[in-house]
Amino acid sequence: MxxxxxxxxxxxxxxxxxxxxxxxxxxxxxxxxxxxxxxxxxxxxxxxxxxxxxxxxxxxxxxxxxxxxxPPAEPGTTEFIPRPDWYFYFLFYLLRIFKWPESVFIATVGIPTICLILLIGLPFYDRRRERHPLRRPVAMTAALLTVVAMGVLTWKGATAREALGSELVLAVPEWAERQGFADNAEAVRGAELFAQSGCMNCHVYLGEGNANLGAPDLSAIGETNDATYFVQYLTNPAAFGNNVMGSYAYLGEENLAALGEFLASSKGPAGD
Ligand code: HEC
Structure with a gap:
Protein backbone atom coordinates (compact mmCIF):
# COMPACT_ATOMS: atom_id res chain seq x y z
CA MET A 1 0.00 0.00 0.00
CA PRO A 71 21.56 68.31 19.47
CA PRO A 72 25.05 68.05 17.97
CA ALA A 73 27.12 65.03 19.03
CA GLU A 74 29.61 65.67 21.84
CA PRO A 75 32.85 63.82 21.02
CA GLY A 76 34.40 64.28 24.49
CA THR A 77 31.58 62.74 26.50
CA THR A 78 32.34 59.78 28.74
CA GLU A 79 28.80 59.30 29.97
CA PHE A 80 27.08 58.45 26.71
CA ILE A 81 25.12 55.24 27.01
CA PRO A 82 24.96 53.60 23.60
CA ARG A 83 21.56 52.22 22.63
CA PRO A 84 20.76 50.29 19.47
CA ASP A 85 17.96 51.15 17.05
CA TRP A 86 14.66 49.60 18.09
CA TYR A 87 14.82 46.73 15.60
CA PHE A 88 18.02 45.49 17.27
CA TYR A 89 16.59 45.60 20.82
CA PHE A 90 16.01 41.82 20.77
CA LEU A 91 19.69 41.12 19.99
CA PHE A 92 20.74 43.81 22.46
CA TYR A 93 18.76 42.11 25.21
CA LEU A 94 19.90 38.64 24.19
CA LEU A 95 23.45 39.85 24.80
CA ARG A 96 22.50 41.12 28.25
CA ILE A 97 21.12 37.71 29.25
CA PHE A 98 24.46 36.09 28.54
CA LYS A 99 27.30 37.20 30.72
CA TRP A 100 30.74 38.24 29.59
CA PRO A 101 32.98 36.35 29.08
CA GLU A 102 31.82 32.78 29.80
CA SER A 103 28.65 32.45 27.75
CA VAL A 104 28.74 35.48 25.46
CA PHE A 105 30.00 33.27 22.65
CA ILE A 106 26.67 31.40 22.70
CA ALA A 107 24.71 34.62 22.13
CA THR A 108 26.97 36.23 19.53
CA VAL A 109 27.97 33.24 17.44
CA GLY A 110 26.24 30.10 18.71
CA ILE A 111 22.53 30.90 18.54
CA PRO A 112 22.63 33.03 15.33
CA THR A 113 24.72 30.39 13.53
CA ILE A 114 22.39 27.55 14.54
CA CYS A 115 19.37 29.58 13.35
CA LEU A 116 21.07 30.40 10.03
CA ILE A 117 21.99 26.76 9.40
CA LEU A 118 18.40 25.73 10.16
CA LEU A 119 17.13 28.37 7.69
CA ILE A 120 19.59 27.44 4.94
CA GLY A 121 18.74 23.77 5.40
CA LEU A 122 14.98 24.38 5.35
CA PRO A 123 14.42 23.30 1.69
CA PHE A 124 16.30 20.07 2.38
CA TYR A 125 14.51 18.88 5.50
CA ASP A 126 11.05 20.40 5.00
CA ARG A 127 10.06 18.57 1.82
CA ARG A 128 6.37 17.96 2.31
CA ARG A 129 4.06 19.66 -0.13
CA GLU A 130 1.53 20.45 2.57
CA ARG A 131 1.26 24.23 3.00
CA HIS A 132 -1.89 24.60 5.10
CA PRO A 133 -0.82 26.28 8.39
CA LEU A 134 -2.96 23.99 10.56
CA ARG A 135 -1.35 20.88 9.07
CA ARG A 136 2.19 22.10 9.72
CA PRO A 137 2.27 22.05 13.54
CA VAL A 138 6.06 21.93 13.95
CA ALA A 139 6.77 24.76 11.53
CA MET A 140 3.93 26.90 12.88
CA THR A 141 4.98 26.35 16.52
CA ALA A 142 8.58 27.24 15.67
CA ALA A 143 7.49 30.39 13.80
CA LEU A 144 5.16 31.43 16.62
CA LEU A 145 7.81 30.86 19.29
CA THR A 146 10.30 32.92 17.26
CA VAL A 147 7.87 35.82 16.94
CA VAL A 148 6.93 35.70 20.63
CA ALA A 149 10.58 35.43 21.73
CA MET A 150 11.60 38.37 19.55
CA GLY A 151 8.63 40.38 20.78
CA VAL A 152 9.45 39.77 24.44
CA LEU A 153 13.18 40.43 23.91
CA THR A 154 12.38 43.67 22.00
CA TRP A 155 10.16 44.84 24.83
CA LYS A 156 12.74 43.93 27.48
CA GLY A 157 15.47 45.63 25.46
CA ALA A 158 13.38 48.78 25.05
CA THR A 159 12.67 49.06 28.79
CA ALA A 160 16.11 47.97 30.06
CA ARG A 161 17.93 50.64 32.06
CA GLU A 162 21.68 50.84 32.22
CA ALA A 163 23.02 50.17 35.70
CA LEU A 164 25.60 52.89 35.24
CA GLY A 165 27.96 52.90 38.19
CA SER A 166 25.67 50.65 40.21
CA GLU A 167 28.51 48.33 41.10
CA LEU A 168 30.73 51.22 42.16
CA VAL A 169 27.96 52.48 44.45
CA LEU A 170 28.25 49.23 46.40
CA ALA A 171 31.73 50.37 47.46
CA VAL A 172 30.46 53.62 49.05
CA PRO A 173 30.00 52.27 52.61
CA GLU A 174 33.55 50.92 52.51
CA TRP A 175 34.87 54.30 51.29
CA ALA A 176 32.95 56.10 54.06
CA GLU A 177 34.42 53.72 56.60
CA ARG A 178 38.01 54.03 55.41
CA GLN A 179 37.85 57.81 54.94
CA GLY A 180 35.96 58.31 58.19
CA PHE A 181 33.00 60.25 56.74
CA ALA A 182 30.36 57.60 57.51
CA ASP A 183 28.56 60.01 59.87
CA ASN A 184 28.44 62.76 57.27
CA ALA A 185 25.25 62.03 55.31
CA GLU A 186 25.97 64.69 52.71
CA ALA A 187 29.43 63.31 51.99
CA VAL A 188 27.98 59.80 51.65
CA ARG A 189 25.41 61.11 49.15
CA GLY A 190 28.22 62.87 47.31
CA ALA A 191 30.15 59.60 47.19
CA GLU A 192 27.16 57.89 45.60
CA LEU A 193 26.90 60.67 43.02
CA PHE A 194 30.63 60.37 42.40
CA ALA A 195 30.23 56.65 41.69
CA GLN A 196 27.25 57.25 39.40
CA SER A 197 28.34 60.34 37.48
CA GLY A 198 31.10 58.75 35.41
CA CYS A 199 33.91 60.45 37.40
CA MET A 200 35.63 57.08 37.77
CA ASN A 201 35.99 56.69 34.01
CA CYS A 202 38.96 59.03 34.51
CA HIS A 203 39.71 59.17 38.23
CA VAL A 204 40.92 56.48 40.61
CA TYR A 205 39.44 56.49 44.11
CA LEU A 206 40.83 54.15 46.78
CA GLY A 207 42.13 51.79 44.16
CA GLU A 208 38.93 51.63 42.09
CA GLY A 209 38.07 53.29 38.80
CA ASN A 210 40.39 54.13 35.91
CA ALA A 211 43.30 56.52 35.55
CA ASN A 212 42.58 58.16 32.18
CA LEU A 213 43.60 61.31 30.35
CA GLY A 214 45.97 62.33 33.13
CA ALA A 215 43.27 62.61 35.80
CA PRO A 216 44.70 62.46 39.34
CA ASP A 217 43.83 59.90 42.02
CA LEU A 218 41.24 61.63 44.22
CA SER A 219 41.58 59.42 47.33
CA ALA A 220 43.24 62.23 49.32
CA ILE A 221 42.10 65.27 47.34
CA GLY A 222 40.45 66.72 50.49
CA GLU A 223 43.95 67.53 51.79
CA THR A 224 44.37 70.18 49.10
CA ASN A 225 41.17 72.21 49.09
CA ASP A 226 37.76 72.74 50.69
CA ALA A 227 34.21 71.99 49.56
CA THR A 228 33.57 75.50 48.19
CA TYR A 229 36.59 75.22 45.92
CA PHE A 230 35.50 71.81 44.61
CA VAL A 231 31.99 73.07 43.84
CA GLN A 232 33.51 75.91 41.80
CA TYR A 233 35.91 73.49 40.14
CA LEU A 234 33.14 71.08 39.10
CA THR A 235 30.90 73.91 37.91
CA ASN A 236 33.52 75.11 35.49
CA PRO A 237 36.70 72.98 35.23
CA ALA A 238 37.84 74.97 32.20
CA ALA A 239 38.23 78.06 34.40
CA PHE A 240 40.86 76.07 36.34
CA GLY A 241 42.74 75.13 33.19
CA ASN A 242 41.10 71.70 32.97
CA ASN A 243 39.83 71.25 29.43
CA VAL A 244 39.46 67.47 29.73
CA MET A 245 36.68 67.32 32.31
CA GLY A 246 33.31 68.63 31.20
CA SER A 247 31.28 70.97 33.41
CA TYR A 248 29.08 69.25 35.98
CA ALA A 249 26.91 72.32 36.54
CA TYR A 250 23.96 70.34 35.17
CA LEU A 251 23.93 68.22 38.36
CA GLY A 252 22.43 71.19 40.20
CA GLU A 253 23.58 73.11 43.28
CA GLU A 254 22.51 70.53 45.87
CA ASN A 255 24.27 67.66 44.13
CA LEU A 256 27.39 69.74 43.55
CA ALA A 257 27.43 70.68 47.24
CA ALA A 258 27.25 66.98 48.17
CA LEU A 259 30.08 66.17 45.74
CA GLY A 260 32.14 69.03 47.16
CA GLU A 261 31.53 67.77 50.71
CA PHE A 262 32.57 64.26 49.65
CA LEU A 263 35.77 65.46 47.97
CA ALA A 264 36.66 67.68 50.92
CA SER A 265 36.08 64.72 53.30
CA SER A 266 38.39 62.51 51.26
CA LYS A 267 41.64 63.03 53.12
CA GLY A 268 43.09 59.63 52.44
CA PRO A 269 42.34 56.44 54.40
CA ALA A 270 42.98 56.86 58.09
CA GLY A 271 46.15 55.14 59.22
CA ASP A 272 47.51 54.67 55.67
C1 HEC B 1 37.08 62.89 31.03
C2 HEC B 1 37.82 62.55 32.19
C3 HEC B 1 37.35 63.11 33.53
C4 HEC B 1 36.14 62.94 34.14
C5 HEC B 1 34.94 62.16 33.62
C6 HEC B 1 36.21 63.62 35.39
N1 HEC B 1 37.42 64.19 35.54
FE1 HEC B 1 38.06 65.24 37.16
N2 HEC B 1 39.82 65.64 36.21
C7 HEC B 1 40.21 65.12 34.99
C8 HEC B 1 41.55 65.58 34.70
C9 HEC B 1 42.34 65.24 33.43
C10 HEC B 1 41.94 66.38 35.78
C11 HEC B 1 43.29 67.07 35.96
C12 HEC B 1 43.26 68.41 35.31
C13 HEC B 1 44.54 69.19 35.58
O1 HEC B 1 45.44 68.62 36.17
O2 HEC B 1 44.53 70.35 35.22
C14 HEC B 1 40.83 66.38 36.71
C15 HEC B 1 40.84 67.08 37.92
C16 HEC B 1 39.86 66.95 38.87
C17 HEC B 1 39.91 67.61 40.16
C18 HEC B 1 40.95 68.56 40.62
C19 HEC B 1 42.08 67.83 41.25
C20 HEC B 1 43.07 68.83 41.79
O3 HEC B 1 44.22 68.46 41.78
O4 HEC B 1 42.66 69.91 42.17
C21 HEC B 1 38.79 67.23 40.83
C22 HEC B 1 38.38 67.63 42.24
C23 HEC B 1 38.04 66.37 39.97
N3 HEC B 1 38.70 66.23 38.79
C24 HEC B 1 36.83 65.80 40.31
C25 HEC B 1 36.00 65.13 39.39
C26 HEC B 1 34.68 64.69 39.70
C27 HEC B 1 33.97 64.87 41.04
C28 HEC B 1 34.21 64.13 38.57
C29 HEC B 1 32.80 63.56 38.32
C30 HEC B 1 31.70 64.41 38.70
C31 HEC B 1 35.25 64.17 37.57
N4 HEC B 1 36.33 64.80 38.12
C32 HEC B 1 35.15 63.65 36.31
C33 HEC B 1 39.46 64.32 34.17
C34 HEC B 1 38.16 63.92 34.43
Missing amino acids: ARDRGELNREGFARYKDDVRKEGKPFFPYGLFHDTVMSLVVVGVIVALAIIWYVDADGTEAGILGPWYA
Missing part, protein backbone atom coordinates in the same frame (compact mmCIF):
# COMPACT_ATOMS: atom_id res chain seq x y z
CA ALA A 2 2.84 2.39 0.71
CA ARG A 3 3.73 4.43 -2.31
CA ASP A 4 7.27 5.70 -2.36
CA ARG A 5 8.17 9.31 -1.96
CA GLY A 6 9.34 9.74 -5.55
CA GLU A 7 5.99 8.63 -6.86
CA LEU A 8 4.18 11.11 -4.58
CA ASN A 9 6.52 13.88 -5.70
CA ARG A 10 5.97 13.14 -9.38
CA GLU A 11 2.23 13.11 -8.84
CA GLY A 12 2.34 16.45 -7.04
CA PHE A 13 4.48 17.98 -9.75
CA ALA A 14 2.09 16.80 -12.48
CA ARG A 15 -0.82 18.35 -10.55
CA TYR A 16 1.13 21.59 -10.25
CA LYS A 17 1.82 21.69 -14.02
CA ASP A 18 -1.84 21.04 -14.64
CA ASP A 19 -2.85 23.94 -12.40
CA VAL A 20 -0.44 26.27 -14.13
CA ARG A 21 -1.87 25.37 -17.51
CA LYS A 22 -5.47 25.86 -16.42
CA GLU A 23 -5.22 28.86 -14.05
CA GLY A 24 -1.74 30.35 -14.50
CA LYS A 25 -1.17 33.88 -15.75
CA PRO A 26 1.94 35.04 -17.60
CA PHE A 27 4.39 37.27 -15.70
CA PHE A 28 3.97 39.97 -18.34
CA PRO A 29 1.81 41.91 -17.86
CA TYR A 30 0.10 40.49 -14.70
CA GLY A 31 3.07 39.90 -12.38
CA LEU A 32 4.80 43.02 -13.57
CA PHE A 33 1.69 45.08 -12.87
CA HIS A 34 1.44 43.73 -9.31
CA ASP A 35 5.09 44.46 -8.61
CA THR A 36 4.85 47.98 -10.03
CA VAL A 37 1.79 48.88 -7.97
CA MET A 38 3.36 47.50 -4.79
CA SER A 39 6.65 49.36 -5.36
CA LEU A 40 4.76 52.60 -5.92
CA VAL A 41 2.81 52.09 -2.68
CA VAL A 42 6.06 51.58 -0.72
CA VAL A 43 7.76 54.63 -2.27
CA GLY A 44 4.58 56.64 -1.74
CA VAL A 45 4.51 55.78 2.00
CA ILE A 46 8.18 56.81 2.38
CA VAL A 47 7.62 60.11 0.56
CA ALA A 48 4.48 60.79 2.61
CA LEU A 49 6.34 60.12 5.89
CA ALA A 50 9.17 62.43 4.79
CA ILE A 51 6.66 65.21 4.04
CA ILE A 52 4.84 64.71 7.35
CA TRP A 53 8.18 64.81 9.17
CA TYR A 54 9.22 68.02 7.40
CA VAL A 55 5.98 70.00 7.65
CA ASP A 56 6.58 72.55 10.40
CA ALA A 57 3.31 74.19 11.39
CA ASP A 58 4.58 76.44 14.19
CA GLY A 59 8.06 77.43 13.02
CA THR A 60 9.92 75.43 15.70
CA GLU A 61 11.93 73.30 13.27
CA ALA A 62 9.90 70.30 14.42
CA GLY A 63 7.10 68.37 12.72
CA ILE A 64 4.63 66.11 14.50
CA LEU A 65 7.04 63.16 14.19
CA GLY A 66 9.83 64.94 16.07
CA PRO A 67 12.51 67.60 15.64
CA TRP A 68 14.36 68.17 12.38
CA TYR A 69 17.70 68.01 14.12
CA ALA A 70 18.88 66.49 17.41
